[in-house]
Amino acid sequence: MKFRRIYILWALTALFLVGLIFYPRLVNLQPYWVLVGMTALFYAILASSWSLLAGYTGQFSFAHMAFMGLGTYAAGILIRDMGFAPWQATIGGVLITGVVGLIIGYLCLRLRAVYLALFTIAFAEIFRLVVKAEVKFTGGPNGLELPTYTFPGWLQNLLRTIVPFWDANVYIPAYYTMAFLFVAALLFMFLLVRSRFGIFFRAVREDEEAAAALGVHVVNTRVLAFVVSSMIAGFAGIVFHHFIGLIVPDQMQIGRMSLIIAMAVIGGSQNLIGAALGAIFIHFSLEWLQQIPLPTAVLQHLLFLNDWGFSVDLHAGVLRTNAWRMVGFGLLLMLTLRFWQNGLISPIIDWLARREAVESVAQRFQAERDMDAVDDVQAIGSQAEAGNPQEPTS
Amino acid sequence: MSQNGTIRLEVRNVVKNFGGLQALAGVSFTIEGPQLVGLIGPNGAGKTTLTNIITGLLKPTKGEVWFNGRRIDPLRPYHIARLGIGRTFQVTRAFRRMTVLENMLAPGLVKHPYMSRKELEKKALEIMKFLTIDHLRYEMGSNLSGGQQKLLELARLLMLEPDLIILDEPFAGVHPKLQRTIYGYIQRVRGEGKAIILISHDMESIFTLSERLIVLNFGEVIADGPPEVVKEDPQVIEAYLGRDDEEDLI
């Protein structure tokens, strides 16, 4: 069997899945790191569903976080006012997100690029401000509380047998639920983009008119992408916040949205997996960069940084980067955009998944010129031959 | 193909105004059955506008377009495409960030949503082989040369299996060698019993290939008939070469 690069990809996928499953053990069941892992997965779902919208269909929506919040608020209100059980509310919330996504998706149909971005920003901000202002209905800035899921007994027992440390801390069930959702959402989106809709998504992104001329239902395609990605965002939001217990409107700030976008772009917004991995990578590095452990000898020379917004903690032996870690991240975002427009991770995946080598443009151009030199005469000759006006071809 | 097996496109007195400008001033013609119709006219004559109206990208200000007994001018472009009118664009519009095979699958999946991917790919490969782009199947659209992109567009069209094909400048900017392939393509499609509207500025190919020529000028049909006749039509010559009696202008 001939070795193909795609095997590396499969091996890496398997490795990643195993890593995903064993992660809580790898971090020694430390609740903090399990929580970080769970949050990273939450962001990964958001980033990859955003990439489904932006990367695959070319709709640059800034309302993704708003949809996340919309779903969560809907679920929370269903539980609070309608007496839904958490799992029923989850379904209800996702459906409501879908309906609103459908409406916004239709409204956005006629808007392109920057207009779409502006419109979705407006929608997101209006939604956030209304949620914040309608204190009686949404809890306002206090946020809305959501109860945790309770698993049915049999499932709990089953999970305990599979995962012996299921009860080691409260975040383990949360983590595994999130991981399950992550795999399911990614698998769903992956299958979706591999299906005909995926082809249609990208065809519409590339050239709407041409796609329409080939019979692609442009409206349905664009709206479908909008609805699916909003629903996934809503789903992730509902599940995440059920475990966190509270959603606050500040979660839907544009600043948070830009974090998601940055994650997707750095990972590669043309690729679901790239965006997801980007989100995981960035969330972990941000968490780690918050305090960088350094030897005291080094730290002593860094004390001047205290005047620049860092905090050098000699006692704990760490350099706290505070805002500056975000600066580095912003710079990375800009450089990625400028020099690696496909992101940092997805080109690797693409390279591993590619089946045939690319003929470079320069090579082909040369070939075309060679072709000219050789059979220019021939070409004209044959053309003249074919071009006998007396004999119309039939 | 329509139920009774014939193809019939009727353009009935189509008028199109852009603001104050009249692009089409009442164009009517009928194309019936398998036929290769050349559509020519000097720049600004309204050829592209007419194409866009037939394929639904533009709505006519007045007039109707009927295809196989169905009025299509109010329909959306994808609907018209599904009814069996396919077109290419003057400037190539390959999907640049999709592989050639995926480019082919898009219309294929429109036509046969539930066909297995393998079968569809096989079908696509056949067409690509005929158009000599099969070796590029995993190549990104943007990596193709201009000529190859034209071929890809034509190949895509076949996946849609349209009854009526509108080819807008298929030869522009294409290497002679590839031009021959396109000639072959047109002849093959013609052989399959489809109707073709060929728009080209390349007089040679137009006169060679078409059975019937429709000449547009200033949004009106100024001639309609076999190429030999149209070629000698004084109005056509005037449209292209200017009028002899304008000597006194200078």
Added chain:
Amino acid sequence: MSTNGAARGNYILEVEDLYVGYYRDLNILQGVHMYAEKGKITTILGANGVGKSTLLKAIFGFLRPNAGDIRLNGKSILDTPTHKRITLGLAYIPQHMSIFRWMSVEENILLGGWTFRHDKERLRRKLEENFERFPILREKRKQPVGELSGGQQRMVELARTLMTDPEVILVDEPTAGLAKLLKREVYQMLRDLRDNEGKTIVLVDQEIRHALRIADYVYILDLGRNKTEGPVEEIVADLKKAFWI
């Protein structure tokens, strides 16, 4: 009929083996050559879409050739950025009206003198010259150009171009969409520029007969390649053959 142009006369503008396209490698022009003689009108004819306009755009620098060379006065100008080419004595009148619609007539014409904007005296003189050439423009000097008729807009454009006293003027279908009388005026003007001021003009045109009437040398293009070329007499002698297959 193909001649090796370099053998003929005194060329101010030479285009050799030019490959140009709008997209990365869709070459509209595939190895075109063109030589313009000093003080003559060189006309480029051909059906629509064969790349006549593309050729002019490439000469003025809006499109970067993939291969080939463009020389002005014997020096390659490929590395000169577009906005600098005007200082070499090259001027270009695009096919589509390239006026500044929301600016006044006077501002439009003055902008033609951008390259010598600090020379107030010369600006004033050239502006005056142009107003004499097109008296109607003097009347409407304060109006936004967008409100003018098509012919007047064309006038503004010509006036603006003439501000710099270019040696070579590239003209792309100057009479498209103009009324007959205006057409005549425009052609007369081009002829005057050649006869009285000794300008070199490269004219791309659809109005074949008119163009031939003022042309000195004619190139005919066919789908991105040179088809025929020759002095105008030769072409006129067998017009049908030259165009109609």
Added chain:
Amino acid sequence: MWPLPDVLLHAMHFHMWLDALFKFQITGTYIVRLILEGLLIGVIYALMALGLTLIFSVLNIVSFAHGEFYMIGGYVVYAILHHYKGFPGLLAIVVAALVTFVIGAVFERLFLQPMAKGQVERPSEYAILITFGLSFFLQFVMLGIMGPFPKKAPRFWSFPKIDLGFIRTTKTTLFLGNIPLSGGRIFAAIIALLALAAVLWFMYRTWTGWALQAVSQDRNAAAVVGINPLNMNTLAFGMGAMLAGLAGAVLVTVFSWVPWVGVPASAKSFVIIVLGGMGSIPGSLVGGLILGVVESLGTGLFPDPARAQAYRDVFGLVIFALVLWLKPTGLFGRKL
């Protein structure tokens, strides 16, 4: 007083309106006061939006980092006045304008020029994301340097005492009849008006201004007459940034400054340019005034006093969304 159809009144919770009317009476003076206040702040909005419009009309992109230049402009004035006591305030404003100009121009050269030269794939996406990235970057740089504490520059002027009956002043406030108008704002609005006048003079009366207009109206034609569009891009972006910086510089004495102060500011600029028509200079002026008045009236006349201010930004954004959706060319739009 409210000539609205019954159905509409019902939909708008008529009883709440009545409640509001019971609580305090809406008088003509009150409305006039709200409008005047709206106009005052609207002038400053217009200054910001003018920068964004300039950028859009020349570069054909919407800068999502516009608010950050506003933020930097304010911080520069603050830093100067904080470190050099007695530094003339107006000079500090000029320095702020210069600094933001340079930052804008450098960013344009490094990140936007490749786009204009066609070295970037998918330019429209790139433009959105790169300016978004810049906004992200600048916010956190300033957070690192200035810290998150709100800063406020000391006021460097005060009204002379005037009493002309109808018009009288205190140290901080100008009274028109019995309508008090904030002095800080009047000062900011005057500076903004001067800056607007200067920009308009520059745009319509100088060669460089003509060149900018020329590039915005027809890039190719501009190149034909010998204008280098790339330089004009840099100039336009720099000037756009500078105008935002100027707005920040005059407002830093009125509001307090935090690194994310630019976020609502840029949102307002978006609202204005869409309202006034993308790329239209008069549009941005009128749009700014409209937004100022709408926000002011909306807040002043919203039935529930508790939520009136909370909804302040919503009024503008709703108009924004509606205009975007119904008439994307805006009021004075000349191109889409």
Added chain:
Amino acid sequence: MKRWVLLLAVLIVASLVLAACPQPTPEKVIETVVVTKEVEKVVTKEVEKVVTKEIEKVITKEVVKTVEVTPAKGKCAPESFDQLGEKGVIKIGVPVPLSAPGSVTGGQAMQIAANIAVNHINEKGGIMGKYPVDVVFYDTSGLPERGRAGAEYLITQECVNAIAGEYHSAAGVQEKEVAHQYGVLAVFAETWNDKITAAQYPEVFRIAPASSMVAQADAKFFSDLGVKWVAIVAENTDYGVPASEATKERLGKLGIESEIYLAEQGTQDFSALVSRIVQDVQQREGKKGVLVLITGETSYNFEEQAVEGGLAPAEDLIFVANQVAANHTEFWSNVPDGNYMAFRRVGVVPALTKDNPVAQRFIEDYKKATKDPDRFPESYAFEQYDALMLVAAAIEKAQSLKTEDLIAAMESWDSRENGFQGAQGIYYFLYGTKKPVPKDEPAWMWHQWPDPAILFLQYWQEGQPVDNACVIWPENYRTCGTDYIVPGTEPPVKP
């Protein structure tokens, strides 16, 4: 298809491995599970390594059982002084907001105060003279999820013995849950939300006022001054909304009408809101009041704009600025026209600290640390300092690191006479595990310091330092002999 099978196989294998994988490592278990400690006592140190493997199985079973009763066990704080390690450092976690959207001003002041507390404890050699204290900060940004993560981090990663701090209620509410879950002592410094103590967790104490206490004081103040109508301007946040509603309710009980105006913090332009309030005020009879419940620097913005917009303190308009007006340098540079504004100050004023050596020492060090000789510590700085001192004192008193012992020590300060002398005053807790909150008292009195000072001060001179601002309420603290300095006049007595 093959690939899917492969993938499924990987997943199945992985879950099988997971099922078979070893239980949490023995060291971990010993630390975490109560049962194991008894085992540990049996095992002599020499044979520990050998025996652990054998006892592993026993422990595993125990773990599952224990876990079902009390699900969360991940705390790693040393439970006795022997476990402290060589240096004998006792770690205390300090969650504070150090980045937006949290109040960084508050966070940084608390950081400084915490460091001073550590210095004061450690200069005597530490707790009990030999165990130095180390504080571990965590930036919560004032966000609930960050608060939760922070508490998790401090308890399970940094192995802190207690948590002392927090500024924002939103974060605090989450932190108290985590502290309770792990059974770690938590002394909250500046979180006013009633819920924090109302949950009645044995581990949770609070030395700041509950918001209901503050609202009560506000209402009393206005009522004592004979105010008939109050405009409550509150920020639209987790603090402002409930606080304004609570105040309105209490004002209502005292027969005072009021109107709430919520202000969105992102908007800094309050002119229209000011106009609206002015309009409202003008149409009322009698004495009126304005109460600003906007926190942080945004309140300066509102106050400045209010004055400029004609809503200035007057004879019949009592303007109560937000408590941050006490930072007089910032206040005067931001609100140059804020003359005659009153403000509420929770916590002590300089006059009240004169006889308190603990406070004097802290104030001095605080001024040094902030390099600002005019800066009197803010209430949250006092509270943070005291929270740490309290924890240290509790450990010293309990002579133990076990949470239950610490709680007992804290609860032993049960009356003013029998309280702990902190910088702010004498701390004591009336109700707790031994003495439940009686039915007629609000639930939040649990582990709540009952008498934090809530004072109303008034500036009467431009640029005046807070130290000689007049205390005008309550009566027993009054320093200037008047309950309200009418704008344009001077107080009868100058401090």
